[in-house]
Structure formats: C-alpha cells, structure tokens
Amino acid sequence: MHHVSILDLSPIPEGGTPADALANTVALAQAGERLGYHRFWLAEHHNMPGIASAATAVVIGHVAGATRTIRVGAGGIMLPNHAPLMVAEAFGTLETLYPGRIDLGLGRAPGTDGATARALRRYFDSADRFPNDVVELLGYLGDPDAAAPVRAIPGAGTHVPVWILGSSLYGAQLAAHLGLPYAFASHFAPDYLAQALAAYRQGFRPSAWLSRPYAMMAAGVFAAETDAEAQFLRSSQLLAFARLRSGTPGPLPRPTDDLDSLIRAGLRAKVEHALSISATGSAATVRRQLAALIERYRPDELMITAAIHDPQARIRSFEIAAEVWKTLL
CATH class of the missing domain: 3.20.20.30 (Luciferase-like domain)
Incomplete structure (x- = not known):
C-alpha cells in the first residue's frame, strides 16, 4: 500500500x-x-x-x-x-x-x-x-x-488524473478497459469489493493515463482514546445512515448511547452490514482492524472517512488513524 x-x-x-x-x-x-x-x-x-x-x-x-x-x-x-x-x-x-x-x-x-x-x-x-x-x-x-x-x-x-468510482463490477470493468485508476466505495457498499478489485486487476489494459492497475478502497475509521469512546462517536454515522435508508435524511446527528431505541433491529443489521468495512476503537484496536482489511484486500491506497459530530473529535480521530497507518505502510 x-x-x-x-x-x-x-x-x-x-x-x-x-x-x-x-x-x-x-x-x-x-x-x-x-x-x-x-x-x-x-x-x-x-x-x-x-x-x-x-x-x-x-x-x-x-x-x-x-x-x-x-x-x-x-x-x-x-x-x-x-x-x-x-x-x-x-x-x-x-x-x-x-x-x-x-x-x-x-x-x-x-x-x-x-x-x-x-x-x-x-x-x-x-x-x-x-x-x-x-x-x-x-x-x-x-x-x-x-x-x-x-x-x-x-x-x-x-x-x-481521472479516476473511475464504483460500488459494483461495472465501474471496475470500465476502469480496467480504459486503463484508469479505480476507487471502490466500500465504506458504504462492501458486497462486491473483492470481486471488483479482482476484475479490475485482471482486466486492466495499460493506457496513456496509467501503465499498471492502481486500486483504492474506502473504509470508515473512528478512533479515540478508548474503544467505548470511538463506538460512541460512530453512533452519529450509524443513525444518519439509518435515517437515510428510511427516507428521512437530515443533519449529522449528535452521538448517542441509545441506538437500540432509535434504530429498529432489522434496519440496524442492514446499516451495520453496509458500514462494515471500517475500523473503530482505540489506536490498538484500529491498527488490528485496519491491518486485517489491508491484508485481505491489498489496496494500492486506502481512503478513510468518518462522519463525527464534534469537529475536534473528528480531527483527533484522524490524528490517531495517522499514527496507526504510518506503522502499516
């Protein structure tokens, strides 16, 4: 990577x-x-x-x-x-x-x-x-x-530089055919990640834009001093995504300790699955989870995202994440 x-x-x-x-x-x-x-x-x-x-x-x-x-x-x-x-x-x-x-x-x-x-x-x-x-x-x-x-x-x-983005095999095949870099939206659509990366790498044709395949995957990363604090921060994104899936999108919610009463069980499971390409916790926990994702998918580049309500907590999350990923390169 x-x-x-x-x-x-x-x-x-x-x-x-x-x-x-x-x-x-x-x-x-x-x-x-x-x-x-x-x-x-x-x-x-x-x-x-x-x-x-x-x-x-x-x-x-x-x-x-x-x-x-x-x-x-x-x-x-x-x-x-x-x-x-x-x-x-x-x-x-x-x-x-x-x-x-x-x-x-x-x-x-x-x-x-x-x-x-x-x-x-x-x-x-x-x-x-x-x-x-x-x-x-x-x-x-x-x-x-x-x-x-x-x-x-x-x-x-x-x-x-032009990239093709995608969350299915279509974008992977087009990026490979045109010889362009490819980014997969795995931070909210994990199901075809492995297949799309394989299709892109196997079908890639060198072009004037790019001589060899270059694939990026995206992941949510929520880092804090403790696992519990990171899970609390992540609750904003889970609730926001649940509201989007329910047809009632709104501003990014404040974090909560009471997701069970705010998201029905069936929808909660779907949201957790959609956002499953992620790492959440302390530096040690995030390092372990990111290392597993990188080992499994072998991206050329990792793009991380985090919808955290408190802007200072969001910056701190990216600070901790940077400490982690610098040990993984």
Whole structure:
C-alpha cells in the first residue's frame, strides 16, 4: 500500500449550519495535510440536508486555496448530472490554479433522487452514456488539438488524473478497459469489493493515463482514546445512515448511547452490514482492524472517512488513524 487519504462529505452537524460544515472541512483538510495524508476528496450529493459539498468543484477550490501540498479532488463528480465539457473546464481551471494537486473521480450514479435529477436538467438515462461521457471528458483534458471543433479552455493539456468510482463490477470493468485508476466505495457498499478489485486487476489494459492497475478502497475509521469512546462517536454515522435508508435524511446527528431505541433491529443489521468495512476503537484496536482489511484486500491506497459530530473529535480521530497507518505502510 502506497498512500492513505481522506474522504470528507462536509457533514452539516445537527445544531450547525452549512457554513459550519465548510469551515470544518477546511480545518480537517489542513490537519490532514499536517498529518501526511495524501489526498483530500469531496463528494457530490444534492438535496441532502446533512451534506454541504453539493457544489463540489467550488468546495475543492476553497480547500485547495486553504492548503499547500495535499492533493484535493472529487470522490466524486456524478457525471450523469453534467456535460463533460463543463466538468473539464471546471477541473481544468482548478488544475491551472493549483497545478499538480487536483484529482477528478467520476461516478455513474446521479447521487440524488429523481425529482432532484430533473431539477439538475439531467436524467437517469444519462448513466447509460457514462462510458462515452468519460471518453469525451478524457479527450478534453488530454493533449490540446488546435483542430478540434470544441476545446476545454482551461482544461486541454492539463491531464488532470481521472479516476473511475464504483460500488459494483461495472465501474471496475470500465476502469480496467480504459486503463484508469479505480476507487471502490466500500465504506458504504462492501458486497462486491473483492470481486471488483479482482476484475479490475485482471482486466486492466495499460493506457496513456496509467501503465499498471492502481486500486483504492474506502473504509470508515473512528478512533479515540478508548474503544467505548470511538463506538460512541460512530453512533452519529450509524443513525444518519439509518435515517437515510428510511427516507428521512437530515443533519449529522449528535452521538448517542441509545441506538437500540432509535434504530429498529432489522434496519440496524442492514446499516451495520453496509458500514462494515471500517475500523473503530482505540489506536490498538484500529491498527488490528485496519491491518486485517489491508491484508485481505491489498489496496494500492486506502481512503478513510468518518462522519463525527464534534469537529475536534473528528480531527483527533484522524490524528490517531495517522499514527496507526504510518506503522502499516
């Protein structure tokens, strides 16, 4: 494994505001840079009352401007919501402003509900055009062609690294076919992780973008001074995910010791399964659990995420995690 990185959904905490969430995001990115994390990625979600990163490229620019060395990018941009040219222009502009620090991860899902997708003026059938849209986008970011009738300016010649994101075999196969790096969303969709990584590695075809396969997996990490404290902090994410699955998303809840009364047993089991690629506990416990995940899946890079209500506890969690993963590289 080469690197460890951070995925942040810029969570809006219960009792807080989007401004609080974005300030917390910057503080976490600055801490991540200080701690030696390799990348800091943000994700596109719309009409979500608990997530402040809907205008993902704007937030990426804000974070990149507040940091100096850490790579900043999208994990990801939901391409069915956008024209490839506009994505190329946005990320070409970011790369021009912050050269050598910008990543572009692309997802096939709309990242929202049907009504919001229609409000975005894009539709679910756009996902069927995803491979063609990826190839079109790669063309805009590649070597400039003065004869091309349409060019991304800025964008052409920036060669922004493009990743394919996925939670099934589809993205793995596409990334392998196109010769692009691949990131699996195992932090909330664990079922096809092993199969997807195997399909990607076995089917990979070298390209102008990448000579050999490079696979990232994501995991939740909740670290604290004790196992009990870490489990308490994680309760916010479990409750938030349960509410999302129940169709009642909201701000990131405050942590609780009483999940059993707040999440019915059947739903609790499904939530625990969906979020099972994770490590929760003291430094010793997190080290043991992360080591097992790395040994089993052999990722080239690990991206960790944690929806923790208290921003200081969240930074402390990433501090402990950094102490741990530096012993595992």
